[in-house]
Amino acid sequence: MKTHTLALLTAIAIATPLCAADDLMLEVRQVVIRAPELEVIEMMAAPRKTDAEVAARLWQSVKDGRASVVSDVTSAADEHQQFSVNSGRQVWLPSELSQDFDRLYLTPVGFEEHFIGTALECLPVAAAPLAFDGQVQAEWKTRFSPRGPLTVKWPTSWLNVWENDKASDKAVHGWLDWRDLFEESFNGSVRFGGGEPVIIAIMPPADQVWPGERKGRWLDVFLGQINKADQDEALPPKDYAASFPVMRTMLFGIGLNDKEALAIMSARDARDDAALLQKLLARVRQGDARLHLCAASANDSGAPRNLLSARLHDYPTEMPSIPSGWNYMIVGTQWQTDGRDLELHHDLAPPARTVWPLALDVPEAVMWQPRFRRLNIESVQPTANGTHLLSLQHIPEVMHGEGIRSHESVLVFAQHESGVRPEDEFAPNKGGAQPDAEPPPRDYEAEMIVFELPAKEEADWQPADANRWHEPDGKRFHALLDRVKSGDATLAAHVALRFHAGSRAKVSITEDYRTAVEFDPPEKPDTPRMRPTALKSLPVGTSWEIKAHDPAPEDSILLLTHAFDHSTAKPTEPTLQETLAIAAKDKEDYPGAAHHFETWADRDLKLILGQPRCLGTRRPPGVKDEVLHVAFVRVK
Amino acid sequence: MLSLWLGTVVSSCGGPSRGEVEVMMFAVPEAVWLAKFEGQLKEHPMLWKQLDEEARAGRVERPVEMKCKLAGDEPFEKRVGGEKEFVESWRKDGAAKEVKQDRVTRRFIGTVIRLQLQSDMREDAPLRVTMKLEHHIAPPVMRRINYANAATGAERERLSVEYPQFEKIEWNGVISVRHEWRLVTQLLRPQGDGGNAMRYLVFIKRP
Numbered sequence: 001m002k003t004h005t006l007a008l009l010t011a012i013a014i015a016t017p018l019c020a021a022d023d024l025m026l027e028v029r030q031v032v033i034r035a036p037e038l039e040v041i042e043m044m045a046a047p048r049k050t051d052a053e054v055a056a057r058l059w060q061s062v063k064d065g066r067a068s069v070v071s072d073v074t075s076a077a078d079e080h081q082q083f084s085v086n087s088g089r090q091v092w093l094p095s096e097l098s099q100d101f102d103r104l105y106l107t108p109v110g111f112e113e114h115f116i117g118t119a120l121e122c123l124p125v126a127a128a129p130l131a132f133d134g135q136v137q138a139e140w141k142t143r144f145s146p147r148g149p150l151t152v153k154w155p156t157s158w159l160n161v162w163e164n165d166k167a168s169d170k171a172v173h174g175w176l177d178w179r180d181l182f183e184e185s186f187n188g189s190v191r192f193g194g195g196e197p198v199i200i201a202i203m204p205p206a207d208q209v210w211p212g213e214r215k216g217r218w219l220d221v222f223l224g225q226i227n228k229a230d231q232d233e234a235l236p237p238k239d240y241a242a243s244f245p246v247m248r249t250m251l252f253g254i255g256l257n258d259k260e261a262l263a264i265m266s267a268r269d270a271r272d273d274a275a276l277l278q279k280l281l282a283r284v285r286q287g288d289a290r291l292h293l294c295a296a297s298a299n300d301s302g303a304p305r306n307l308l309s310a311r312l313h314d315y316p317t318e319m320p321s322i323p324s325g326w327n328y329m330i331v332g333t334q335w336q337t338d339g340r341d342l343e344l345h346h347d348l349a350p351p352a353r354t355v356w357p358l359a360l361d362v363p364e365a366v367m368w369q370p371r372f373r374r375l376n377i378e379s380v381q382p383t384a385n386g387t388h389l390l391s392l393q394h395i396p397e398v399m400h401g402e403g404i405r406s407h408e409s410v411l412v413f414a415q416h417e418s419g420v421r422p423e424d425e426f427a428p429n430k431g432g433a434q435p436d437a438e439p440p441p442r443d444y445e446a447e448m449i450v451f452e453l454p455a456k457e458e459a460d461w462q463p464a465d466a467n468r469w470h471e472p473d474g475k476r477f478h479a480l481l482d483r484v485k486s487g488d489a490t491l492a493a494h495v496a497l498r499f500h501a502g503s504r505a506k507v508s509i510t511e512d513y514r515t516a517v518e519f520d521p522p523e524k525p526d527t528p529r530m531r532p533t534a535l536k537s538l539p540v541g542t543s544w545e546i547k548a549h550d551p552a553p554e555d556s557i558l559l560l561t562h563a564f565d566h567s568t569a570k571p572t573e574p575t576l577q578e579t580l581a582i583a584a585k586d587k588e589d590y591p592g593a594a595h596h597f598e599t600w601a602d603r604d605l606k607l608i609l610g611q612p613r614c615l616g617t618r619r620p621p622g623v624k625d626e627v628l629h630v631a632f633v634r635v636k
Numbered sequence: 637m638l639s640l641w642l643g644t645v646v647s648s649c650g651g652p653s654r655g656e657v658e659v660m661m662f663a664v665p666e667a668v669w670l671a672k673f674e675g676q677l678k679e680h681p682m683l684w685k686q687l688d689e690e691a692r693a694g695r696v697e698r699p700v701e702m703k704c705k706l707a708g709d710e711p712f713e714k715r716v717g718g719e720k721e722f723v724e725s726w727r728k729d730g731a732a733k734e735v736k737q738d739r740v741t742r743r744f745i746g747t748v749i750r751l752q753l754q755s756d757m758r759e760d761a762p763l764r765v766t767m768k769l770e771h772h773i774a775p776p777v778m779r780r781i782n783y784a785n786a787a788t789g790a791e792r793e794r795l796s797v798e799y800p801q802f803e804k805i806e807w808n809g810v811i812s813v814r815h816e817w818r819l820v821t822q823l824l825r826p827q828g829d830g831g832n833a834m835r836y837l838v839f840i841k842r843p
Contacts, residue, residue, distance in 0.1 A: 025762070025812050027819070072824035076811050078764070083809030087823040087836070092722075092799040094781060100728060104786040107735050109725045111799055118823075156785045174785030229680070229818060 024079040024129050025229035026136070028122050030200070030222060032144055032184075033058045035067035037217040038285060040202065041252075041294060045281065050246060055197035055223050070220065071118045071144050076229060079126050082139075088117010091149060093179050099324060101158045104172045106322075114181055116145040124226055134194035136226045137300070141187045146205050146220070149179040152314070156322050157358055157365035159531055160523035167523045171362045176323065181312045182206035184220060188305025190298045191247060191419075195227040199248060202296035203309035203333060210311050210331050210350035219294060220309070247300060247419035249381065251335065251390075253293030253346060253412045254280045258394050258491050259484055261409035265392060265447060265496060266481055270636070274387035277413045292410055293346050295333055299418070302383075304338040313351070313370065321358060321367040321531040329372050329512075340500070342381040344412070347374045348395070348509075349403025356516065357576045360528035367532060372512040373399055375410060379497055379505040380443065387415045389445070393509040394494035396542045398567045409494060410509075442553065443500050444609075446546055448564055448600075450493035450631045451480045455619065461630040463616040469606045477612035477632050492620070492629050493542050493566045501550045501558070510541030513571050515592035521583045530579050538595045540567045548635065549604075556609040558635050563601040566629075569622030571595050596622025600631050607635050655707055657765060657813055659749055659820075659840050661700035662687045663773070666824070666833035668695055684817035684839050699747075700771060703843065706753045717746010720776065722800050726783070733795060735783060745802070747771045754810055762812035763842055767820070774803040774830055805836055817841045 035058055043054050061067035075085045096110030120142045127135035154176045161170040186201040200222040208218065254277075268276065283289035297307050310332025318325030331351060336343045351370035358365040375393050382388040394409040453461070464471055483489035499505035516532030546562040571593035574582075582590060598618040607613055612634040620629050664673070668690065673683070690696040704712050719742045727738035747770065754764040777800070784795035807821045820838040827833040 025818070069824065070826060072822075074819065074822040075807065075809075076818060076820050078810055078812050081810040083807070083811075085808075085821050085823070086804075086806040087825060088803070090802040090804065091779075092724075092801065094799070097783075098726075098728065103784070105728055105735075105783050106785055107726050107728050107783045108781065108797060108799070109727075109738065111724055172786050174787070176785050177781055 024126055024132055026077040026079060026124055026126075027074060027227050027229045028077045028083075028120075028124065028138070029074040029225045030071070030118075030120050030142060031069055032071035032118075033062060033067050033221045033223065034070045034205065034218050035061050035221060037204070037219050037291065037294065039066065040219040040221060041281060041291075044202070044250060044296065045278065050196070051199045051223075051248070052196040054199060058221055058223070070146065073118050073120055075120065075122070077122060077124050077226075079124055079129055082121060082123040084119070084121040086115065086117065086119045088115060088119075088145065089148070090114070091116055093149060097324070099322065101322065102161045102163075102172070104156060104158055104174045104322070106156070106176055114149070115143070116148050116181075119143045132228060134192070134196075136192040138190050138192065138224075138226060139188075140190045140200060140224065142200070142222065143183060143185040144220075144222075145182050146184060147182050147207055149181055150207075150211065150311075152178050152180055154178055154316060154323065155366050155368060157362070157367070157531070158322055159359055159362070159365065159527075159529040169524070169527065171359055171365055171529065173362060173365045178314055178323075178326075180314060182310070183312060184309045186222060186297065186305070186307050188298065189300040189303040190224060191300050192224065192226045195225065197223045197225045198298060199296060200224045200298050201307050202250070202294065203307060204294065206309045206311060206332055208332075209347055210313075212350070217291075246417045247298060248296055248417050249299045249337075250296035250415040251293060251344070251412060252277060252281070252291070252415070253375075253410050254284060255290040255292050255395075255405070255408045255410045256280065256283070256288075258407045258409045258494065261392060261394070261411060262449070262481065262484060262491060262494060264411075265494075268389075270389065270445065273389050273413065274415075276389075277387050277415070280411070290405075290408070292348060293333060293412065295335055297335065297337075299337075299416075302337075302339045305336070307333070307335045309333045315370050317535070319533055320369060320535070321365075329370070331372065337381050340380045340383065342377065342379055342390075344377040344390075345374055347372065348410070349373055352401050352511065354514065354573060356532060356573065358529060358531050360576060360580075362529070365529070369514045369535065371514070373404060373510075374512075375412075375509045377412065377497070377507050379507070380500050380503065382414055382416045382443065382498070383418065385416060385418050387413055388498060389496070390414050390498050391507050392447070392494065392496035393507060394491060394542070395509060396493060396567060398570045399509070399511050399541055442550065443498055444548065444550075444558065444635050445496060445498050446548070446560070446562075446633070446635045447496040448493070448544055448562075448631065448633050449491070450566060450629050451484065452490045452492040452620075453628045453630060455626040455628045458617055458628050461614065461617050461628070463614045469613070470608060473612050473614045473632065476614060477634075480630070480632070492568075495542060495544050497544065497546065499546060499548065501548055504545065504547045506543065506545040508539070508541065508543035510539045510543060513538040513540045513593065513595075515571060515573060515595075517590055517592045518588075519579060519583065519590055528576070528580055530576060530583060536592055538571060538593065539565075540571060540595065542566045558607050558609060559604040560607055560633070560635065561603045562605070562633070563599065564631070565597050565599050567595065567597045568620035568629075569596040594622065596620070598629060605633070607633065610634065610636050655753060655763070656703065656705045656843050657751060657763070657840060658843055659700065659702045659767075659769070659838065660684075660698060660817075661771065661839075662691060662837045663697040663699050664690070664835040664837065665695075666827075666835055669835045680819045680839065681816045683819065683837075687837065699773075700749075700838070702749055704751065706751055706765065709753060711750060711752040713748065713750045715744065715746065715748050717744060717772070719743065720745050722776075723797070726797050733784070735797060743776075743800075743802070745772050745776060762814050764810060764812045766810050767807065767840070769807045769820070769838060770804060771806075771836075772802060772804045773825065773834075773836065776800045776802050803830055807838065811840060813840050813842050815842050
């Protein structure tokens with residue numbers, strides 16, 4: 001497929017000088033339609049539905065009042081010429097503040113300009129400019145802000161006010177107004193055919209997850225279209241659905257009960273993932289499964305692309321109780337692909353917040369830091385047409401809190417349509433594999449499960465010794481599955497990930513917990529005040545990094561190198577009293593929050609495909625109960 | 637509408653000739669667009685003609701009209717509007733509560749059209765120009781941010797500084813120009829703080 005695209009671009013490049021004098025005059029349009037989430041999913045659910053068919057239904061929804069046009073831009077474009085068009089507001093926002101600590105004045109001494117609106121940059125190249133048939137390949141870069149900046153109030157406190165050139169007992173507290181921005185963007189190569197609309201991207205509105213003020217759940221559908229500017233010559237009639245097949249990847253993230261997800265993974269045949277996805281989407285419609293993520297992107301033969309829909313949340317970093325430096329984190333969905341590589345970050349809920357009291361005698365003096373709660377995948381995207389499970393992530397107990405449910409696992413699926421029809425997958429002249437092309441690396445699925453059992457069972461769950469690695473562990477594994485089903489055992493962790501041999505892959509579901517590790521002690525020894533001045537980030541949750549080799553695929557043996565970390569208890573920040581006690585001993589060794597986690601890691605662990613293998617037990621640190629964790633791994 | 641305070645940008649420089657181009661912008665209330673234009677017209681000259689009729693009837697505005705002769709590779713730039721000062725840094729002196737302007741920058745507010753010939757001037761070939769268009773569709777809006785973080789109520793509002801927000805459309809690229817009107821860009825400004833939804837359409841042609 002990649003070779004095919006290169007050949008097309010080379011042909012275009014060679015033809016360019018011949019047609020430069022009379023380049024095609026084109027018209028490029030991008031419309032963003034906001035429609036109800038489930039209605040869009042229903043439109044997209046049927047595989048191989050053309051983008052034009054979906055677009056027609058979306059326009060009907062607009063006409064019927066269920067959907068609305070939130071952005072619409074059209075531009076002239078000459079072939080081979082890049083244009084840019086912007087429509088919106090250039091907003092100045094403070095970027096640098098001068099600090100008068102004693103009066104808590106934070107005066108803007110620098111501003112940055114931010115764009116709020118719709119921006120589109122496009123470079124169109126026609127496949128056959130001299131006999132234009134509607135085929136255009138375009139570099140497409142677009143940005144849309146669904147709303148203006150949102151004011152966020154941050155507590156600010158100064159604990160050592162000086163008066164008349166000497167330290168006083170006073171502290172001063174107030175609120176700083178800062179701003180968060182919102183952005184939806186897509187950057188990639190897109191193929192257009194026959195003047196028909198193409199779905200460039202689908203993503204949730206950037207403000208859907210947070211603040212989530214809008215009623216209902218929505219998806220923003222970015223439609224692109226490229227036509228000849230003058231419509232006097234009709235395009236040659238063609239069966240466009242056949243000539244310009246769908247090239248799209250769609251992601252779904254569905255949350256359901258963790259026991260049920262475990263049962264699904266055990267009974268599942270990967271060839272039936274399409275049916276499984278449809279079954280789960282039906283349950284989302286019935287309300288007994290939760291849709292966390294839905295996004296789609298035009299794909300063009302592995303060309304790099306980047307999709308983002310997020311609130312850009314600014315939070316203070318340096319001296320965070322009276323901010324002098326800021327960082328920002330995206331809260332939403334970010335999906336990047338380049339060749340076969342895929343990276344996905346998705347926030348499951350708005351960030352939680354850690355609050356530090358700063359002064360025993362000034363209770364209103366506090367400091368905040370956000371705790372971002374997200375799932376991350378770094379792996380491969382499928383190349384074969386069809387629906388594939390990319391990952392499963394059990395939400396660990398330590399992450400439970402507002403917006404995060406207990407006992408939930410999130411399954412992420414990719415519905416991939418490569419533009420090559422199944423019957424042409426091995427026909428090079430129809431976009432299929434070239435005869436001399438190397439076969440793509442084989443995809444596997446790795447799964448790691450940690451069960452929680454009574455500690456007294458420790459002797460029963462030891463791993464087989466190294467020279468008995470090939471002896472099946474299935475019986476013990478299935479006994480544990482049955483115990484989870486009956487409620488006699490629980491799931492502590494469960495992750496699965498699609499990967500290909502020879503490449504590193506990582507899956508994680510974590511809360512980014514910031515803990516204070518340096519403090520500014522009180523100016524006067526008898527003043528019970530301390531403020532954090534440096535923070536360290538702890539990834540609290542579950543993460544698994546793997547790399548595997550299949551030296552002899554015909555023997556169904558795989559060598560797995562991996563590291564699995566699982567937090568077993570929520571970190572607890574030392575109290576202000578405890579911090580003051582450390583300061584009173586003239587020690588500046590602040591421990592920060594304790595992070596309890598367990599690890600399983602192996603190098604070149606031999607696995608038989610499809611066979612679970614016991615990795616042994618751990619006594620979970622930071623857990624008072626007499627429990628035991630036992631881990632199993634399997635690769636299919 | 638910006639044209640109400642700037643005056644419509646109307647510029648002309650000499651009679652028709654080989655390097656001459658005309659640029660025109662229409663501002664169309666979205667309600668008028670949906671009722672009379674959406675999905676109706678594809679041919680640009682016909683669309684321009686109907687918009688022109690609507691403009692003559694007063695239902696549509698023409699905030700930009702410009703005719704200009706381009707010669708060789710000399711760039712042409714037309715600016716209509718004026719510069720305005722904005723404070724980009726504030727300073728607090730001593731014990732004073734109020735802050736003072738520290739650094740000021742000047743920004744042009746209005747319409748800027750920059751054109752430059754790209755291709756040779758064969759009579760039978762389309763004229764190709766590089767065009768950069770910037771048009772503020774509303775006067776700058778000033779926002780305020782307080783700097784006295786411990787202050788509350790009216791005192792907090794009083795101890796604040798202002799900063800601007802500009803609303804504008806921009807187009808930048810290379811475009812072939814014919815003897816018939818060609819749509820350069822069409823943009824929807826959704827309903828919001830700035831008022832009702834509007835469409836902006838920019839056309840170009842050789843007379």
